[in-house]
Amino acid sequence: MKLMHTVRDILLLFVLLSLFSCGQRKPSVVPNQEMAERLLKEADSLMRADSAFWYMPVDRENPRVCRHDSLVRQKLDDALLMCPSLKKAYLSKYIYLLRSRKMEELLPLLRKMETNVPDSIAADMWHLKAALEDRAGYRDTARHDFLKADTLYALALRKTMKEKADTVQYAMLRLMKALNLxxxxxxxxxxxxxxxxxxxxxxxxxGNAELLSAFTGKEVYYDYLFE
Structure with missing residues (x-):
């Protein structure tokens, strides 16, 4: 397993795994699901058509906007409006916003996820939501979200130990749990x-995750993550 070099890479990897997991399950069909999934496939094709956007690492200093941005957004938003309980729609938009580094748009999306599909929010997403809520001044909500993330990290660690999975994967989960706390x-x-x-x-x-050792407090971390 190739180790990720930044915190954002770790977050994105776990979300990609969540999206893959959703694709492997066979959930019950919800109203308008077929049309919504068609829109998601079209949005995905448009993202991948811009190879520099989809395949190149995310550059926090000079984030790249997909050349089909408006059309991708329209299809993702239409899918969410059409099928507000479809987990893949939220995860697809979440990934798109991360790759585009539209950090200011993540909190409204995560709040919608908490309302409509709370069981699809992975530990790293709860952590990111907590950080965004805390930065926005919603301390009680942030506390709830940090603790929710901690619980899910603990469950993931127990599962990894039980399955005797890759030791680096286990170590990364420990690092993410420690970062959250x-x-x-x-x-x-x-x-x-x-x-x-x-x-x-x-x-x-x-790699660059070593930078976390130099952080003196959460505000420095927030600046690194969101600025």
């Missing part, structure tokens, strides 16, 4: 200790 408590000694533990066990370098 570091931001929640505004104490980055937690993630620093976890990074030291990782470096003492694994030979694969963490």
């Amino acid at each position: 570091s931001v929640f408590y505004d104490d980055f000694n937690l993630i620093r200790n976890e990074i030291r533990l990782y470096n003492g066990v694994h030979q694969t370098p963490l």
Whole structure:
């Protein structure tokens, strides 16, 4: 497994896995689902048609907007309006916004997900929502979301241990759990200790994720993540 080099890469990977998982299940058909899924496929084709947007790493300094942006957005939004309980529609738009680095649009989307499809929100998405809520001043909501993320990370760790999965995958989950708690408590000694533990066990370098060791508090982390 190739280790991700930034926190945003980790978030995107887990969401991609969530989307893949949705595609593997056979959920019950909901009203207008067939038409909504057709729109999602069309939006996906438009995204992939812009190879520089879809296949190149996300550049936080110079984010690239898909050349079919308005049409992609229209199809994604129409799919959500047509079928507000379709999980894949939210995940597709979430991925699109992450790749476009439209961070200011993520919170409204995540709030809609919490209302309409709460069971489709993965731990990393709860963490991101918590950070956005906290940054917007909604402390109680942020606290709930950080704790929700922590619970899901703990469940994922137990599942990984039970299945004896890849040790790097287990380590990455530990790092994400520690990061979530570091931001929640505004104490980055937690993630620093976890990074030291990782470096003492694994030979694969963490890359830019090592930057987390230098963060002095959650506001620095928020600036790194969202600016």
